[in-house]
Amino acid sequence: MKSSSFLAVLGLCVGAAVARPATDLLFQNNLNYTDDANHNSFLLLDQRSTQALAAQACRDGFSETLVSTPQAKSSMSDLVSLLTYYGTPSVWLADGILEVRDGKLKFGPAKKGSSLPALCTQSTKASLSFQPVNQSATTTVRNSATKNTFTGYRNLKSFRFLGIPYSNSPGRWEYSSLNPSRNQAYNATAFGPSCFQTGSSKYSEDCLFLNVFTSHLPADGARTTRQLKPTLVWIHGGAFTGGSGADNTFDGANMVSRGDVVQVTINYRLSTLGFLALPGTNITGNYGLADQITALEWVKHNIEYFGGDPSRVTIYGQSAGAGSVRALLASPPARSLFSAAIAGSNLGGYDYGTTYSKYYTIEQEYQAAGMAVVNASGCDGQADVVACLRAVPPSTLVNQSTVARFVVVDGKYIVADQLDVRDRSKTANVPTLWGVMAEDGAPFLPYVTAGETRPQALQSVLPSPYQQAATANTSLFPIPSSTTNSSLNLFNLTAQVGTDVIFRCVDQATVYSALNHGVFPNAWFYQFERSYQTPGFDVNAPTCDAPKTKERPNGDTRLPYLRCHSGDLYYEFGTLGESRLPYRDALDLDFTRLIMDYWSSFVRSHDPNPSADYLEKRGYVQTIDLIRKSGQWRPVGKSKQGSVRLLDVPPRQSTYQRQQQCEVEGLPVDLYEAGK
Template identity: 45%
Template structure:
């Protein structure tokens, strides 16, 4: 619709919107800018803006009005604290002159000849007819994940190919939730790229995949996009952002991309990246393999990577949402890290990503082994599937009859069966070898830059049952479980000394947790990085150990929380506690302050900032050390100071191959080498 000139000039906004706006509506890229310091206590002190392409002041008012916004005002803290940083960032990213002026709000001169503008030098004016880029307000409210304001006022439309996708925005990013990336597949068939209705409402999350806690549905192949940038439709853009493609964990039996921890708004706004989170089929529905020549498994893995599903969808459509398909980093934690590891050796995935971060990849003892050492289909049948088909009542008949029977069983029965398969297998297409070829002898994504890392206490949650006061150290260690002769060797070696505190039970568990952390995470992730670097199979290789955590996976109540004190009622992270599995996730995503979760000490917030800056730096440059010019332009002084004081994160070819991520952070040599040798997982494990 048309808004009268007098109304535009006096209010700077037309409040009536005829249709959902898009970049085409205003003939411009939409770049959402927010100076995100990740401190949710002060979010209201930072205003959000949308940058539009150059036009006259009158046209600027009209364009902002089409977004249900006005020109950014000159009052408030935005002009006191944020504007110079954002203009410096715009200049860095677009190579605009430091003297470049931008239209902002305020009245025209008496004769309507000059209008207010701003540059890095401060407030100024320009002839109203001059053609300048535009700063519109973004008055969409800040909401935690799952509470997005669905008002039509904030909605936005993206057209990509035949698709028309309606999403929304909040204070941090444009959000497109619950986009179907695949047609709903029949059970135990590989998914195919979405060809359904072209008009998609992406305002709310789609269903999680059916899982063993009886949550979810079978129709679940949805992805979510959090982006700071929407390019003008049909126009090539030089400003596409790197893409971070998240694969959730959950033992291949649970989890969802819509978990509030994984909200991508903070990564998008602080790191200037596009975040994609996905669902993929789980448990028996995602990983059943049978010796029938038809049911070959890896359906959940194929959902992530197959030439016609999630990563393919990203390659085809992400540019329309502001993402650069040539700069995709896959990252995942736990089973998600196992997925990253598998995709690094999966030929159909090659070329769809250039970076990979595996957080807490399991490998080694017992339960952990199957995430990095893959069964053949025959082995999977022997270990799980053969028992599974009997458990669900389909054990009799020909292979065709068995499969027909399975397709009629309620998904709840399939997913909760005791032997429901959850294993990546060697199927000959997606996985061709029983392990990732870091020895250079098999298929590998050689174009990728790679990070492997783990929590310092990752194994505490995988160390068997918490011992009782009468549990011996031998029984506690064997609960992992490991062989009795290895238990004896561990106890006799002196390499896993038992603490001596007033808590005998916890002292016993400390030893067991250390054995489990080494034997299920540290040793073989280090060996992976060492061998990958030795054979130059990746473009670069980095590792870390996280030594600060927040909550995490806690099957044993209380052990993952630092003790509370009078000065630190929410826990003192400087005191001993287990840095447990999943304890890094709030820091990775910058979501620590959401849901009223408190900062425990003066370091939680700056550590969160530094972590987000490292992860998004890797997405931008494939180096976890943020570029100094980027940090300066954005005003990220905590990260700048920390890197100057602590030194840079070095790759595995250095004398400090492991980055200890803590406060302060530091470089380290390979960890626990004697312990790993004793456990049978030496640094050269993958050389044999």
């Protein structure tokens, strides 16, 4: 029997269709989107062959050519870093051989009998998701088990497969299951519709789609663990009532090209369509959470064909997405589907945040939301309430004044009223990364009113049992004096306390107990001291924006401003360019590089500290310099002092933040310990 490599060469010789070899899209991403036009990307085909066959593989597989010597010389610095990192010291060019020796490119003539990988051009120059792309730059991935194919496209930085249906398209208030299709050809060049929520009429109930961003494609249809990349699955936030995996804030091109991972973004059902639960019926809630689990099952069965490693999956969510991560850590059907977790700005504690970390029973959810939904839909007193609700237009349900948005104890997906951080048999035992914004809670609070006093301000954010102690303690709860605006200073106080009781205290207590009971093998914690607020969520503006001055019209980050909820997202995904926003100063760019290098390192190794070898081979000199100056990000540890990375330029290490305040507020670091 002839070997597969011989058959591939034979196919080339006789002009037959050639299976795509393993391919890497190479782009030296410095995260400066204004500089993208000055850099080229390349396709590295990991199949050794003659120069003629290499040229044919570029042409037949991608409608590209072998890179010429002048083209390579125009990208010398980038190619040194890229070929060094990918361990490919010699490649075919159109007019010879390119070698990397002693950190320099060497050009030479073709040598008879040489068998080398191909370095192909990559002619698509679009680097941002809204820019038009070359319609011929399509690529098809084939799942050899299901025989399904997915045709996506590439831009300057990544291969992109959009709008992939991951489920069986369940009916309203039916649980999703894995897409059972076989022998289907999917056009994955455009996002699928987002799930119904308030706003646009473009939403759909048939919305369970995901998107894959990758820089590596295995050989066509191959099942292999070689060169597979760690995979990041992003779960969007939005109060369980809004959001989409198609939001370009979370575009994966920068993460995969700079961080050497695969990124997946998902849709899941929202609002009443995703979270309604009615006692005594078969509507038992958590449909949106179950959708997330179905998406993870799709990743398990399919991601290897897109270059991702199904055994190294990190789930990552922010806000309600972090609430989802917390729930998935507790969910029995989910625990085997991921190997690490990131929860950014997870809510808990008091007031609005409570239900993100402590779950209602179905009866409690009915009292909080379900009854109002039934009444507002005109279904109260109907012989068949469920049938009545199924007939209500989806836009009506999601636009009611009260909607269902709560994770509930349904007995299958969620079996207890909160994450168990003291029993490792009931929670996923995976490395975790947690953190908050310095004033995460500010957008969730009303701005202070004229004449409002300090006691009144504290009463507005604290439950009554803790108001007196906080009001009396002016040393722990002073009014900041960072600005000349007394109202803003008072709001700064409520923002700090609101951040404590909705975000910080519960998350620190979660990590403390989980580590001390061996639930998490390791954990890291952060607090953002620098932020860039997303325009779509800028409540109480401009308190969360760096003040604009004549000298710095885009915002002066040296002046006081609140570091608010969602102000971390542009840094984590490197997507300021997607919103056409400027870097306010040089530190914004350095900070973006540092944060993405931390986050992608956690996905690759389950440790946010990127290895020195990785940074050096990639040529990430700015991050090397910042880490050299600031030292390693230390894990939290088991002590009550903990360890927290304060993220700024440069970053610095500290302990759990505002522990004494959390104690006075009734949310101490040992909140989850026995007797508390």
